[in-house]
Amino acid sequence: MKLTSAQLIARITTGDDIPEQDLEHVAFIGRSNVGKSSVINTLTTKKDLAKPSATPGFTKSINFYLINKKFFLVDLPGYGYAQGSLKDKIRLQQLIEWYLTYPDLTRKQLIVLIVDAKVGLTELDEQMVILLQKLNKRVIVLANKIDKLKKNDVAKQISAIKLAVEPYPVIPFSAKQKVGIPLVNKEIFNF
Numbered sequence: 001m002k003l004t005s006a007q008l009i010a011r012i013t014t015g016d017d018i019p020e021q022d023l024e025h026v027a028f029i030g031r032s033n034v035g036k037s038s039v040i041n042t043l044t045t046k047k048d049l050a051k052p053s054a055t056p057g058f059t060k061s062i063n064f065y066l067i068n069k070k071f072f073l074v075d076l077p078g079y080g081y082a083q084g085s086l087k088d089k090i091r092l093q094q095l096i097e098w099y100l101t102y103p104d105l106t107r108k109q110l111i112v113l114i115v116d117a118k119v120g121l122t123e124l125d126e127q128m129v130i131l132l133q134k135l136n137k138r139v140i141v142l143a144n145k146i147d148k149l150k151k152n153d154v155a156k157q158i159s160a161i162k163l164a165v166e167p168y169p170v171i172p173f174s175a176k177q178k179v180g181i182p183l184v185n186k187e188i189f190n191f
């Protein structure tokens, strides 16, 4: 994707209205620290569109960016931040579920679920996959931090992730080494 413009349109929390325009949503979701901000910034070639927050996991809003005046890039809060209080975790989970179950959005949403290529799916990731399947979402999985794997382990680990998220497609990715960008541009931004 050639980024010609990106505008922060809204920061939304539970109970707010979602921007009404009839545009597609590309919504990024993943465990806290999986590299979601890095992925968004790499893909949009903007250094700080999604600012990695000083206190990870505590971005309490859902941020809507209008990209190229064509679609919304939706930055959801990361789930499962280990140091968060139970109350914070529940609130974040509710916020994510509120967005995912918001009426009449599914047909215009593409969910990009980011997982850690080396760690594989955590229990929370598995729960998210189950929820996304239940809600009939269109989903693409980005296996980020592929650079952390030894060359010989890449194919095996990607197969394991594919099996765990079936039937969703999996794109091997590295925000750090900028691996996987052409495939993402083709699969995600050309809908």
Ligand code: GDP
Binding pocket: 030, 031, 032, 033, 034, 035, 036, 037, 038, 039, 052, 053, 056, 057, 078, 144, 145, 146, 147, 148, 173, 174, 175, 176, 177
């Ligand atoms: P977020 O909490 O999901 O938004 O994650 P961040 O983007 O803040 O990244 C969390 C940590 O993972 C930071 O230390 C990043 O530098 C690191 N990171 C992100 N992407 C990659 C990657 O592709 N490879 C490696 N090795 N580290 C990464």
